Amino acid sequence: MSIQVVAVFAAVLLAWTVSRLVAKRLPDTASKAASGMLLDAVFWGFVAARLGYIAQWWEEYAQSPMSMIAVGDQGFSWWIGALAALAFIWWRTRSSRALRRPVLVGIAAGLLSWFAAGGVLDLLQRSAPPLPELVLATLDEQPVVLNSYAGRPVVLNLWASWCPPCRREMPVFEQAQAQHPDIAFVMVNQGESARQARAFLESQGLKLKDVLLDPSSLTMKTMASRGLPTTLFFDEQGRLVDAHLGELTMASLKDTMSRRFARTQPIRTDKK
Known part of the structure; x- marks a missing residue:
């Protein structure tokens, strides 16, 4: 809770x-x-x-x-x-x-x-901890320092493929990522291997740009997350400005971003 x-x-x-x-x-x-x-x-x-x-x-x-x-x-x-x-x-x-x-x-x-x-x-x-300086890995198992994303707003999502609400909210992040390229949507998998994470993304047809691996769940421990999914919002300076435990809808994601990222233009759904 x-x-x-x-x-x-x-x-x-x-x-x-x-x-x-x-x-x-x-x-x-x-x-x-x-x-x-x-x-x-x-x-x-x-x-x-x-x-x-x-x-x-x-x-x-x-x-x-x-x-x-x-x-x-x-x-x-x-x-x-x-x-x-x-x-x-x-x-x-x-x-x-x-x-x-x-x-x-x-x-x-x-x-x-x-x-x-x-x-x-x-x-x-x-007084919350900033965007942590953790060395994680890409799906190709290349090292990435997490706080290297600082310099622009960051939406950091902690997830796992076995977590039903994590699976349900993934399309929300995929859509928001396409609509708002000036924000980094960093999806940090907790406790799973590259094979497990990649298999899930491919089975769902998800195309997410910044998917990182955290097999030891260090990000959860560092940010004192109490469960999955957890979504953390960091400003351009890497300061934590909001946090959400549980599944996000597109409306609540856009609402938080519009309130917390002052320079962010409101996200609007593409109309065909």
Whole structure:
């Protein structure tokens, strides 16, 4: 489970707790109604945040409709979700305003903790290790120093052929690589031989430019990755600016790149 997901659950738990505490002066049934209403608001807020994000990146999701339900890509428009949750609370409490205050106070506490967690995560990323100076190998088993890619934005993906989400997201990187040649998409295989990696790529018809071998999984250890696939985003100076654990969709990849790589022009799907 990623730190971002933990932060979301913590914010929801805090919101529920604060709502219960503020509602203590209300009758017992009203107190329970307040905490239940908050959870309903959180649910509809999440739904609205996801739908808002899908609308924002509709072109990408429309190309792969099943990716709309892949919420593991962490694609949410949180400001839309917050507005939807507030609107839901306002509507539900129009005839019972006594419930409005505890629920709104709970939502406010949750949002504040979420923003605070975001600030802490940004500070942690600033102190994160840079693009590591590891000697890996190409599929032809020629040595390559990983940090030699610095000087332009780098999307570093850690993968293995036995990993189902790794296999599913490979076409996303292939497409992005073709559309955005100014970014280095470096696919570092973890723990497998050149024969295994090459066999997988050929069987899937994938044409990826920068595929490297890391048979000892040193990159995972160096970057403290907790699982596969892991995608790390480095700026031109080789500084880690974002990280994603789990499968990426085209929408979430483009979103992260547009936010983290300031000079990068938005990627658009080629239209024929």
